[in-house]
Amino acid sequence: MFGCLKKVCLKPTRKDRKNLQGRNVQTQGGQTSIPLVSVIIPCYNQAHYLPCAVESVIKQRYNNWECIMVNDGSPDNTGLVAKSLIDKYPKNQILLINQSNQGLAEARNAGIKASKGKYILPLDADDLIHPKMLQKTVSLLESHPEIAIAYTDVRYFGRVNRVVLAGEYDFKRLCFQNHLNYCSLFRRGMWEVTKGYNPNMVWGYEDWDFWISCGEKGYYGKRIPKPLFLYRVKENSMYTNAVEHHNELMAQIALNHPNLYDQPYPQEAKIRDCGSIDTLKTDPLVSVIVPTYNRHDTVKRTLESIATQTYQRIEVVVVNDGGEDVSAIIDAFRDRLQIKYLVHRENRGLAAARNTGIKNATGKYIAYLDDDDIFYSNHIETLVKYLETNNCKVAYCDAFRAWQEKDNEQYVIKQKDIPYSFDFDPDLILAQNFIPVLCIMHEKSCTDEVGIFDESLTTHEDWELWIRMSRKYHFTHIRKVTCEFTWRTDGTTMSSEKKSDFLRTMGIIFDRYREYSKDNPRILELQRMSKRRLQSGIFKIFYKLFNKTKNLFRSLFLFLI
Template sequence: MTNPNPVVSAIISTYNSEKFIEGRIVDLLEQTIADRIEIIIVNSGSAENEGKIIQPYLRNYTNVHYLRTEQRESIYKAWNRGIKVANGKYITNANTDDRLKKDALEILASHLEKNPKVAIVSADQKYSYTSNEKFDEIKRNKIRRWNDFSITRLLEASLTGPQPMWRASLHLEDEIWFDENLEVAGDYDFACKVALKYKLYHIPKVLGSYYLSTSRENKEYKEQKKGITESYHIRNKYCEQYIRYLSFQELEIKIHYYNKWSQAGKLLFYFWKLLFKIISPARRLETREFVTFFAVKLNSHLGLNKNAMALCDNYLSKYSSFDISSLRYSLTSELMYKVSVSVIIPTFDRPNFLDDALESLTNQSFKDFEVIVINNGEVKISDLIERFSGRISIRLYDSEIKGNVSHAKNIGLKAASGKYVAYLDDDDWYHPEHLQTLYDFLENSEIMFAYTDALVELQDKKDNTYFTTKKFVEYSKDFNRNLLLIKDYIFTPCVMHHRRCFEVVGYFDEKLSTDEDMDMWIRMSRIYDFKHIKKVTCSVRRTSDTGSLTKDWSKMYQNAKYLNEKHSNYGKFNPIVCLGRKYYLELRKSRAKRSQYGTVSNYY
């Protein structure tokens, strides 16, 4: 089977895939154009016995070629290595655990032959759940259908699937190669590079199978976080390049379109997508996340950074998004930080306590901070704030939704210009070294979230004066993700975190009137490690007569129930977490029924 001028070169990269390699070779040799293809196998320093399995095929088939490297290399370096010795007019990657319909390569090559303006062609796949299962043997008919090509849909997410075919001239003439520094998303990067110059085409036919291992041994499952990160940087890079190619007229049209739909109501956006799907099923519209992402990139390109940041904030106040938060962070980095720390204080009709809290800030040994006070009640406090304006950097905001502490804190987060964020309840106070302790630690480590210990001070009132009757440290626990799912052992005034934390996970959940801090810490803890600094640096006040938003145990029970449901996927297989959640939920339920709440005792 000798053909000096093959039509297709199929590149197989193998690393520790002994159990798949023979099935992959046989699958290619059974193609309808097997006499017009060459198979190039690149063994990237595998520790298994692929070489032994390949030897008989090297002896019996002159169109099978074998390369081996002693050192392991990335899949994209292996592909480039194979492509450099390929003779085919067209190239396809042949992943060891995938299989093809017998005429797949013929159909893909034929389309490229008939459409010289198309550079990459791809099709749909069946899912296979059994290793080495041939295409015709798959009984389950679960299909992965890809969307028709458009540049913006490609910038949103890869469209070419796992089995594309492309022109060898892209490498030989255009010098477009796979980025060997990427580990997971190099094929997405390659498709984006090509799409800026040529057309891509999707054939709406099922031409292959994709092995979806039940044990999740596929590379994308193992490298999911890395794939998200790489895809973001690819998307960000090629969005900028694409936007630079647009004419002024195209920019004008696109910025109007994407600004409009990035701010559209949820219901309107949903019906818009639904209508378009009915009219043209194969031309799926972009997600709201990408519409916002692209709108931000357009605004940033035009120098409208405030608009870009407002679009990010609007999206992140409703949804979590790695891409949007990363974009928001890059915009913030460009503006630089005005101060080192932003201290957020929501206050609710307790000006006498607020005065103590602000006084503690004037005594801080650390001075590079701003204070953002959000009036969440009805009592006017502007005169009080004015008294401190000459002593500390302080701003006052008024919350239009009274009593919603989450909304008040979100006002503070949006107004914050510091690199780090700290919180102080209006009835608590910092010790003089509090901000310095947390700032010094965060600045000199890679940790993004740190917390100290607090002194609980029980107070009674006599002659309009509060005096402490008892002091104790209630919590001094090192970071434990599972414990945080059960109860909040981190007092809010003890916390300082990098602003990046809330930009990634989103704002405080405004459905919560209590436990909003626990919800935020849980979300942050899924991504970041926390550091417990075993030092008392602040005080938490508890009195018997203080007005509080957390006295309504019925509401606290409902909030705890909502919180457990919201994070039900975390720790659901951990019996201690499940029992702990149930115990504290029942405790709140029983207290709600009895309506017995002692303000000087622990919630739990």
């Protein structure tokens, strides 16, 4: 798939630069020294952050730099703020370029084109750099001419405060997961050879595409294991938009680098490009959504259960919900699974993680597997076979509940049971969730119709979606155990650890769907029973119901809160 990557030695060169006169550039006069580093700061609607970004450059211990701000047609007062910064720091080489709005890629390209430095550091207007950033990165590139990119670890600040390790440079990994920060120091000559940032990356990932272009030409990077880049985490950002359009962006990256990618990305890209799917008349693709958060110890077992499925056409969408990095575990499965690895900058909750997975899924069918649960080898085949041969869009199977206890610092299974095995009842679903999320498979088109998980719910988000879906689609129960979910008695599993929140979200759901229950004594009684058992903390309940229409008794059943 990949050819050998040659090490390129970039000898220092000093090409004549075009005079900036005639361009719409403002700078402080009297500066004649040629800077070694050019810091490029594009700005669009971030004027309120711009002073902090520039001041983080001013505070650098290394001082042979210029700073070029690019006002990318911003409708706010970016131009005025930038000019005030030029006036405030007359001893520093600070420039301003004004241009019509052309997007982040072209804004960076415009700044680099106007720059004089041998080295380039991109910095967005809402982020910061540590005072030692330039000192450390310049030192690395100056002492190692074979290295073209110097990158560091990152410290998140704002809504989230933590350090993220970047990982050592690996071009094969880079082609499928970006482990380089956009704010990395690189040689200007590399930008010239690769022709810069590609403006066709309209939703984002322009830095990732650029790093791939560099690697494709033989350039490579070196990590400095210190958090010298400070990334501001906000509720909404360009990165958030990029994650929402991950599939389109990966398809575009594949089109931009056709010599690098085998299946699946080039085929997906070509399908998106020409609108044809005639070449894919095979078994339907199933997308398995795997949210994960700080579960190194179990996510490997989860992925292994997917890799050993008897059904082959599977893509796995792993969404790291702001937890510790598991990219090394993901990479170990890339030769066995078609896998996408997406990362939330902050912990947004299970519903948001699953939603990110759904939005980036390309399969006809959606399945779910939490990072402490497993599929048995026949799970996906069983559900796909039924859905493909019956007029049904939603089906679910049964699951073992594996009771785990800690024994000598390790969790061991003490017993297994089947807490749910019920044919679908549209009334009962309004009172209690009897379908574990890992049991269900549905067409992706169902969520297009009824919507995705409600991110305002911190528990019971799956139950609420099943209710919405059940008002539109028929659910079919397959009486076969094909998967297993973990229940730890110490409360560390995804479900058991949130008992205290179940009652609150149960009340929200009861109120939300009151129109279906208010005139139905059977549903109201089921809801009262569910609430009482939850309040008392009893998880095994039995009930007996009389169906007046059929004059039959319901059998006793057991279900887990």
